[in-house]
Amino acid sequence: MKKFDRRNFLKLAAVTAGGLLLPGQANSGMLEELTSALRSLEGNKEVPPPIRGIKFGMVIDLGLCIGCRRCSYACKRENNVSDTISPPWITVFETESRTGIEGHYVHSEKPGKGTTMLYTKLRKDKWYMPTQCNHCDNAPCVKVCPTGASYKDTDGLVVIDYNKCIGCRYCMTACPYHARRFNWWKPNISPDRLNPLVPVRHLGIVEKCTFCIHRTRMGKTTRCVEACPNKARIFGNLNDPDSEISKLIASERNFRLKDKLNTEPRIWYLTRAKDKPMAWTTPLPPPEGIRGFES
Amino acid sequence: MREFITEFKKNTSRSFYIFNGILLVIVIWGFYNWGLALTEGPGITGGNDFVPWGIYLVGFVFFVGASAGATLIGLMIHAFSREDYEALGIRAILVGLLSLMAAVLNLMMDVGSPIRAILVPWVLHNMTSMLIYTSSTYFIFGGLFLAELFFALKIARGTATQTDEKIAKWLAIIAVPFALGILHAPHGALFAVVKAREYWHTPLLPPHFAVSALVTGTSFMILLALITSRIEKKEFVGRETLEHMGGLLAFFITLNLFFDFYDIFVLKYSEEPEGIEILDLLFGRFAPLFILNFGGLFIALMVLLNKRGRSVRALTFVSCLSIAAIMAYRWNLVIGGQILPLLPGYPEIHYYPTIPEIAMEAGIISLWLLLYSALTKTLPMEGPAKAHEKIPRPAHGVRRFGKGFQPVHTRKINY
Numbered sequence: 001m002k003k004f005d006r007r008n009f010l011k012l013a014a015v016t017a018g019g020l021l022l023p024g025q026a027n028s029g030m031l032e033e034l035t036s037a038l039r040s041l042e043g044n045k046e047v048p049p050p051i052r053g054i055k056f057g058m059v060i061d062l063g064l065c066i067g068c069r070r071c072s073y074a075c076k077r078e079n080n081v082s083d084t085i086s087p088p089w090i091t092v093f094e095t096e097s098r099t100g101i102e103g104h105y106v107h108s109e110k111p112g113k114g115t116t117m118l119y120t121k122l123r124k125d126k127w128y129m130p131t132q133c134n135h136c137d138n139a140p141c142v143k144v145c146p147t148g149a150s151y152k153d154t155d156g157l158v159v160i161d162y163n164k165c166i167g168c169r170y171c172m173t174a175c176p177y178h179a180r181r182f183n184w185w186k187p188n189i190s191p192d193r194l195n196p197l198v199p200v201r202h203l204g205i206v207e208k209c210t211f212c213i214h215r216t217r218m219g220k221t222t223r224c225v226e227a228c229p230n231k232a233r234i235f236g237n238l239n240d241p242d243s244e245i246s247k248l249i250a251s252e253r254n255f256r257l258k259d260k261l262n263t264e265p266r267i268w269y270l271t272r273a274k275d276k277p278m279a280w281t282t283p284l285p286p287p288e289g290i291r292g293f294e295s
Numbered sequence: 296m297r298e299f300i301t302e303f304k305k306n307t308s309r310s311f312y313i314f315n316g317i318l319l320v321i322v323i324w325g326f327y328n329w330g331l332a333l334t335e336g337p338g339i340t341g342g343n344d345f346v347p348w349g350i351y352l353v354g355f356v357f358f359v360g361a362s363a364g365a366t367l368i369g370l371m372i373h374a375f376s377r378e379d380y381e382a383l384g385i386r387a388i389l390v391g392l393l394s395l396m397a398a399v400l401n402l403m404m405d406v407g408s409p410i411r412a413i414l415v416p417w418v419l420h421n422m423t424s425m426l427i428y429t430s431s432t433y434f435i436f437g438g439l440f441l442a443e444l445f446f447a448l449k450i451a452r453g454t455a456t457q458t459d460e461k462i463a464k465w466l467a468i469i470a471v472p473f474a475l476g477i478l479h480a481p482h483g484a485l486f487a488v489v490k491a492r493e494y495w496h497t498p499l500l501p502p503h504f505a506v507s508a509l510v511t512g513t514s515f516m517i518l519l520a521l522i523t524s525r526i527e528k529k530e531f532v533g534r535e536t537l538e539h540m541g542g543l544l545a546f547f548i549t550l551n552l553f554f555d556f557y558d559i560f561v562l563k564y565s566e567e568p569e570g571i572e573i574l575d576l577l578f579g580r581f582a583p584l585f586i587l588n589f590g591g592l593f594i595a596l597m598v599l600l601n602k603r604g605r606s607v608r609a610l611t612f613v614s615c616l617s618i619a620a621i622m623a624y625r626w627n628l629v630i631g632g633q634i635l636p637l638l639p640g641y642p643e644i645h646y647y648p649t650i651p652e653i654a655m656e657a658g659i660i661s662l663w664l665l666l667y668s669a670l671t672k673t674l675p676m677e678g679p680a681k682a683h684e685k686i687p688r689p690a691h692g693v694r695r696f697g698k699g700f701q702p703v704h705t706r707k708i709n710y
Contacts, residue, residue, distance in 0.1 A: 030333070030410045037411045037419065087344070093638065131638060139611060146426035147411075147419035164419055167407020169339075169347035170426055176491035178637040182407065183346055184338030204335050205405025261490055 016202075029202070040163035046124045046199050047210075048217040050155040056224075057156065060130055061270040064232035067092055068250055069130030075132075078212065081142040082187035089181065093129040100258060112131030132224075133158065133179035134257060134265030139179065141171035156238070156266055158212050165205040172206060176258050177265075180208045190274035203231045211235075238266075268290045307672065319666040325658015328651040329404055338408070339651045346646040351662045353629050354656050355401035356504070357622060358394045358663075362436070363512030365391025365527060366474040367543070369443065369467030379536045383520060385447045385676055389667060392440040397663045401700055404655050423633075425485045428618050432478050439473070442466055451675045479505040486628065493569035494632040503554040509547040510592075511621045513540060514614035521611055539603045548617060555589060555624070572635050581631050582630050584623040588681070591620030621691050677682040 010147040010236070058098070072090040072265050075081065081088055135158045138295045142158060148172055149164035172180045199216045201207045212222040225233045236245035248254070300544035331340055341350040368387035371380040403409045411419075416427045446463035448454040455463075476701050488496040503567030524531035537671070577585045595613045598604040602611070634644045648656075 009552060032406050033411050034414070037414055041418065076612070084338070089640075140489070143423045143427065144488070145421050146415055146424040146430070148421035149419075164411075165408070166412040166415060166419070168402075168405070168412070168426065169407075170424070172344070172347040173633060174489045174491055178345075178641075180346050182342075184342065184344075187337040204333075206407075 034200075035043070036163040040161055041281045043161065044161040044163075046162065047159060050153045050157070051217060052154070052209060053239060055156040055238040056135070057205060057236065057245055057249075058211070058225075059234040059254070059268045059270060061232045061234070062127060062129065063270065064230045065092075065128045065130060065181040066230055067094060068229060068230050070227045071130060071224035071233065074223045075209070077193055078195060078198070078223035079210065080183075080187075080189055080195050080200050081184070081207075082180075082189050084185040084188050084202075085181045085207070086185070087181075089179075089207075090132045091132055092180075093131065094127070112209050117163075129269075131177060131179070131257070132267070133175075133211075134177055134263070134267045135209075135211060136266065137264035138262060139264060140174040140176065142260075144170045146170065146272060155217070157213060157216075158208075159208060159210065160208065160214065162199060162201055162205055162207070166206040167206060169206065176261050180206050182206050303672065306363070311668070311672070315665055315668060318661040318668075320660035322658050322665060325655045325661065328654040328658070330656070332404070332633070339649060340655075341647050341649045341652055343442070343646070345636075345641065345644040346630060348629060348633060349646060350648045350652050351401045351405035353622075353625050354659065355405070356482055356625050356629065357400060357476065358398040359509065360504070360508035360511040360621065360625075361515050362391040362394035363474060363479060364516040365389075365394075365440065365506040365657050366467075366470040367509065367512055368516055370471050373467040374471075377536075379533050382532050383536075385451060385515060385674065386443070386519060386523065387503065387516060387703040388440055388444045388447055389415075389670055389674075390530070391520065391596040392437065393445065393666055394662050395436055396666075397432055397659050400659050400662070401656075402430075402661070425481060425488055428477070429483050429485055433479065435473070436470075436478055438465060438492060439470055443470070474508075475505045479508040486632065491637060492632045492635070494573045494628065494635060497558070499554060499558060503551075506547060506550045506554060507621050507624060509552050510544065510617050513544045513547055514617045514621075516540060517544065517610050517614040518618075521607060521614075521706065534612070537607070537610060541599055541605040541610055544617065545596060546614065548596045548599070551621075552589075552596065555592070563650075569635075573631070574633055576635060577627065580634075582626050583625050584627050588627060592625070593617045614620060620622050672710050 069090075069092050072092060076088050081091065115217050135156060137152070137156070139150070139152055139158050142152050142238045145151075146168060147166055149161045149166075151159055151161070153159050167182065169182055183201055183203050183205055187200050189200060212220075212224075216222060218294060221250050222233075222236050225235045234248060236243040236244050238246060238249075240246060248270065249268050254270050256268055258263045259265075315549060328339075365387045368380055368383050371377045372384055388545050406412045416431050420427050428574055444464065445459070446455065448458050450463060480501035480649050481502035486492075486499060488501035490496050492569065517537065520532045520537065520540070562574055595617045597611050598609055601609075603609065630646055636644060636645065
């Protein structure tokens with residue numbers, strides 16, 4: 001047996017330490033992660049500052065949603081959502097009936113059978129239910145975030161500071177709406193579809209719908225609202241009593257997802273009264289280039 | 296240094312080198328996979344957006360529970376003056392320290408950006424997060440265990456003053472309420488505060504975690520005593536001590552079964568939709584683990600209550616079984632809680648650990664064993680009071696656990 005003296009011991013120690021550290025060293029961005037976190041202590045500089053006196057909210061009219069998933073596609077392109085993120089930020093569910101929707105989502109009952117999720121064929125006898133981050137006023141994800149990377153801003157948006165997120169995924173388990181996604185793989189976005197206004201999230205951090213913070217804080221509406229062919233989505237200022245959204249919330253039958261959890265979501269869903277005709281009674285032009293559409 | 300190495304070489308056998316060599320290989324394999332996860336992405340693990348917390352979180356809560364044994368032994372030695380436990384003293388502190396290290400390592404492997412996680416809770420902190428409190432306790436307990444180790448080593452070397460012994464005593468005594476109150480219960484609260492997950496969201500969870508930590512901790516200590524006796528080929532702790540630990544284990548298992556039962560009973564009785572979903576999962580896809588959890592603890596209790604249930608063989612079986620049962624409970628809770636869909640319409644959610652993930656967990660366990668065997672080899676383990684030499688002095692108030700004391704050397708134990 002080889003003599004086990006100090007020199008050999010030091011050699012062995014050096015080899016072991018090298019072997020342990022080598023794979024870690026390969027990730028050259030690790031030091032950058034640390035410094036960016038320290039820099040972001042002064043505040044999140046990657047997003048425009050909130051506008052005073054505004055509180056954003058959204059209404060989704062389930063009677064008008066045809067389940068085309070254009071919002072989901074448009075959101076993905078606008079926000080540099082990588083192909084490795086699945087399901088996307090906006091997930092559209094297909095449900096059996098209107099009562100089914102209310103039954104499932106308001107009271108969070110046992111899931112019905114035969115419901116499917118994304119990119120199914122569009123059917124007239126089904127209802128569609130888009131879900132995304134609800135930007136809750138009493139957000140559980142903000143409460144549980146250990147670093148303060150998730151925070152509620154003054155204009156009602158729940159924002160993630162990507163420089164502070166450590167990727168512990170506590171927020172993902174805490175979110176009742178399954179709105180958050182983790183970067184399990186390196187982001188994969190082709191350069192031609194890269195939106196320079198939105199930062200690309202790196203490996204190992206959490207992301208979610210931002211209510212298109214880079215647009216809405218500059219006075220524009222969200223991309224999903226623009227993309228909706230049937231105007232099922234309405235975005236606006238809840239503080240303004242004359243805005244369309246405030247009137248809709250006050251007048252129509254509406255509900256919020258899992259209201260009993262007291263999360264105070266900022267997205268309201270509208271259901272149509274029984275005597276009102278459904279959107280399907282008026283024929284729509286078939287959306288072009290949407291997968292799975294059956295006219 | 297040279298003297299130390301010659302001494303070390305004299306005391307170690309060939310099997311020690313082989314055993315630790317294998318462990319070292321597994322540790323390197325695990326850490327290599329961690330490096331892979333950092334460069335390629337955490338996607339190489341079995342985790343996904345539906346089950347974001349995988350095997351590491353199960354390992355994490357398990358190791359935190361395992362550290363409970365250390366505080367328990369400290370309590371026995373210092374508060375109940377049971378000198379027969381002193382042979383376990385330093386080893387128990389090492390187990391506590393290493394288990395905390397393993398728990399933290401589990402967390403570090405779990406997070407997407409471990410280098411940034413070093414800043415928690417010093418620089419980055421949000422005081423409403425339970426994770427801040429749990430991560431702070433690792434430093435508190437790490438410090439406490441290190442201090443306990445320092446004084447225990449001083450006592451073992453025979454250089455301790457009376458003040459040192461007093462400090463050691465009080466450290467061990469304050470460790471117990473601290474452990475239950477700020478180490479184990481907050482880990483239950485970590486899950487219990489998540490109102491989105493019905494399976495976790497129960498006020499019973501924090502005390503349940505504390506009790507199951509005591510079950511794992513006690514089982515760990517029994518196994519430790521038996522295995523050490525086996526390796527060192529001498530009566531490491533007395534028969535009376537083993538029986539006493541068996542009695543403690545029976546008590547903790549009863550408490551744990553009580554919590555387990557009422558958890559299920561309330562769900563079944565109230566028949567809320569979420570409760571039915573949980574029961575469907577536990578009696579359906581997760582049934583084998585559920586049976587292991589309930590049945591394992593029940594069998595363990597039955598064996599312990601039997602007259603011959605405190606023999607070496609029975610105690611080995613019982614402690615292995617209760618560790619497996621608690622492991623199954625943790626798995627059901629952590630993974631099962633996430634497998635229940637948050638919104639209707641998702642396909643059936645699955646989680647299977649992958650090879651790199653298992654490698655990393657095996658690496659952590661091997662590192663634990665490696666450090667433990669290296670430290671017990673190099674640190675003075677034998678206190679001035681050796682259980683196999685001294686007749687244990689019965690302490691006031693402990694008699695009710697055993698059937699009266701008998702000098703250890705008059706009874707033969709076959710390890």
